[in-house]
Amino acid sequence: MWIELLKRHVNQKGPRLVAKELGVSRSMIDLVTQGKYLASTQRIIERVKRIYGVDGKIECPIKGVLTPLECAENFRKAKLIGLRCGNPETMRLHKECSRCSTRK
Numbered sequence: 001m002w003i004e005l006l007k008r009h010v011n012q013k014g015p016r017l018v019a020k021e022l023g024v025s026r027s028m029i030d031l032v033t034q035g036k037y038l039a040s041t042q043r044i045i046e047r048v049k050r051i052y053g054v055d056g057k058i059e060c061p062i063k064g065v066l067t068p069l070e071c072a073e074n075f076r077k078a079k080l081i082g083l084r085c086g087n088p089e090t091m092r093l094h095k096e097c098s099r100c101s102t103r104k
Contacts (some may be wrong), residue, residue: 006032025046028044050102051102052068075103076101077090077093
């Protein structure tokens with residue numbers, strides 16, 4: 001079940017790192033794992049299943065197989081730099097990240 005998967009990652013890595021990997025706030029992770037999150041959990045359920053569901057690895061068409069943290073960092077970098085970069089790999093990364101279903 002998704003909540004056990006989330007709790008296991010929180011216990012292994014800590015809530016701050018898991019929040020970064022999932023692209024949500026740390027308070028959301030804390031509230032969800034404690035069963036005190038009052039809003040809909042659909043968004044976090046989908047993210048946990050997409051990011052941690054397949055052995056904790058993410059297949060990136062540009063970078064290959066990544067950890068969730070590497071994926072989050074690449075996504076952040078690609079979003080920050082955007083099309084202003086001169087590096088062809090970063091430009092391809094930006095285009096792929098903007099279409100990626102894992103981070104949306």
